[in-house]
Amino acid sequence: MKHLGILKPDTLVNLLNFIGSTAAIIYVFCMFIWPWVSGHGDWVYVQAIWDRWQGLNVGMLAFISSVTAFNISRYNAEKQRSRDFLAAKxxxxxxxxxxxxxxxxxxxxxxxxxxxxxxxxxxxxxxxxxxxxxxxxxxxxxxxxxxxxxxxxxxxxxxxxxxxxxxxxxxxxxxxxxxxxxxxxxxxxxxxxxxxxxxxxxxxxxxxxxxxxxxxxxxxxxxxxxxxxxxxxxxxxxxxxxxxxxxxxxxxxxxxxxxxx
Structure with missing residues (x-):
């Protein structure tokens, strides 16, 4: 298997998934849990936080969607590879x-x-x-x-x-x-x-x-x-x-x- 730099492709994909998952967990906590805690359940306060960080929200949602779509594509490709291998085998x-x-x-x-x-x-x-x-x-x-x-x-x-x-x-x-x-x-x-x-x-x-x-x-x-x-x-x-x-x-x-x- 060829290397990309010092990392194998599978290692690079796993690393990106790890970083993406970690970033998503931190984002969900900071944007959907902590505002309710720090604002004591004040809906207006939570809306203000979301509005202030609107650019980050759009970027994170796009990033999460891209990672999800990539993994779905990777899963489908792996399933097709398995079917092709079974046919050849x-x-x-x-x-x-x-x-x-x-x-x-x-x-x-x-x-x-x-x-x-x-x-x-x-x-x-x-x-x-x-x-x-x-x-x-x-x-x-x-x-x-x-x-x-x-x-x-x-x-x-x-x-x-x-x-x-x-x-x-x-x-x-x-x-x-x-x-x-x-x-x-x-x-x-x-x-x-x-x-x-x-x-x-x-x-x-x-x-x-x-x-x-x-x-x-x-x-x-x-x-x-x-x-x-x-x-x-x-x-x-x-x-x-x-x-x-x-x-x-x-x-x-x-x-x-x-x-x-």
Missing amino acids: AFLPAALSELISYFINSGRVFNLGWESRNDGNQNFEIPELPREYKSVFGDCIRHAEPNVGDNLSRILVWLQIHDSRMRDYAEQHRGNGGSRSDRRTLITYFYRLGELQALVNKLFDFARNMGEFDSSPLNWEDFRSAYFGLGLIIENISVDDQMNLEAFTRRQIERHSSQNT
Whole structure:
């Protein structure tokens, strides 16, 4: 979300509403309550006060009307945004299911590279990115709340990176077996693919209106479930005690956790 000066738009609106509400309360007290108290209920005295401050009264009534109209407009815009998002979100489960199938096929490409042993040409069949998810994600991002939109945007970006990474890997290793150093690279690729799978997994309940949006950081159970869904045997993806899929994933989780604290 863009900033206006040093304040976010929502913060600025809330600040203006707070100032407006405070000013309105003070105005009502000073113009409608205190004159009756100080004048001991004298109607002529109250009228004289109102007449003396006629310019202020007109200005305050216009200000209060403007703030009220603004908030009504803001409320109607928010309700319309919510309706538009619900309409867009109806297509999200199908788009997520397409991505899950794509991730599984992507995992097979990396698995083929992992299992190769300089035994001739490797037949890498690169899966195509689904097409429907882009428009669905785009509509959801346009109408979603900022935290949901940011999460979907991050998935979109990482999907493009993953697709390029997988294609480059397949092109570079056609006809070549996997070396020890290459396996270290593959572990990072497995991790990034699992990360995408885990993020999409966390969206399903929200997309199906079965739960609130979960923006909590990914933990080991999220990754373990993602690797299982990808058909990966975690114990088999290992170079040594320090460089294996579980140890690498746990280090990344810990690093992200320390950055967020």
